[in-house]
Amino acid sequence: MLTASAQDAAGEYVADSHAFGERERMCIVSDRHASILRGTSIVYPEFKKNHDRLREVFFAMARAYKIEDFNRLMEDMDIIDKRVKPSTDYVYVVMDAEQRRNIVYMQKRECSCKRFQVDEIPCPHAMAVLDYTHMEAPKYCSAYYTKEYFKKTYEVSVNPLPDETTWDFPTKVLDNVVLPPIVKGKPGRPTKSRRKGLYEYLYTKTVTCGLCGK
Incomplete structure (x- = not known):
């Protein structure tokens, strides 16, 4: 609660903010009176209100x-509103849309969301850091995503197979009987009607009789 407790020599009201302090994800609910907005800007100058x-x-x-x-x-x-804040030259704190704190280590190519190090490509939090620091994103991507590595994947020739009539199957392979997988039935009554597509829900049409119109 933001209340006035005294008045200083300059005629400014001193609020009880010292008892409440500043907390993370703090929100002030008011009737948006001009005096409250003015007092909030004085007591909490760094509060996000824009x-x-x-x-x-x-x-x-x-x-x-x-x-x-x-x-x-x-x-x-x-x-x-600056959501990317550098901790050091290579460590950054990024706040996502849900106000969750994500720590990005650009030198190690790691992020607390684990996506940067698993996919070996900058995650959305790392991309926010790259955009903030004006660094080049390809330098922080794995070499496997480059065009050169893509060409190396197909530079080895693939030998063609002969005609199927000339294939030699081992006896142990021919004796194997491939059975269908065992499927466990789902609980509840099975559905009889098919699942409608998206456009069937968007564009519904009523079928009527061409003679009577019903």
């Missing part, structure tokens, strides 16, 4: 045609 401004800048970026205008709006968005 989401309306952030929305305006975002849609302005979507309508920008020139790269100069886009870069200028991108700088404004970083000033309003």
Whole structure:
């Protein structure tokens, strides 16, 4: 609760923020009175309260045609809400859309989401760091994703097979009987009607009689 407890020499109200402090993911609910907004900006100067401004800048970026205008709006968005914060030169903290903290180690090519080191390609959190630092993404990708390695995959010739009538099957292979897999029935009554496709739900049509119209 944000309440005034005293008034200083400059005529400013001193709030009880020292007792409450600043906490992560803190939210202030008010009736948006001008005095409350003014007091909040004084007591919590670093509090994020510019989401309306952030929305305006975002849609302005979507309508920008020139790269100069886009870069200028991108700088404004970083000033309003910076979600990528460097811890060191190669360690970054990235906040995702669900406000979860992700630690990215660019030098080790690792991320706390494990996707960077498993796929060996920058995850969305690493891409946010690359965009923030203006670094080149291909340098942090595995060599297996390059065009050179793709060509090496097919540079070895594949020998063609002879006609099927000339194949020599071993006796132990011919004696094997391949049975269908054992399928366990699902609980409940089985469905009789087929599953409709997406367009059948979107474009439903009622079938009527051509004579009576019913």
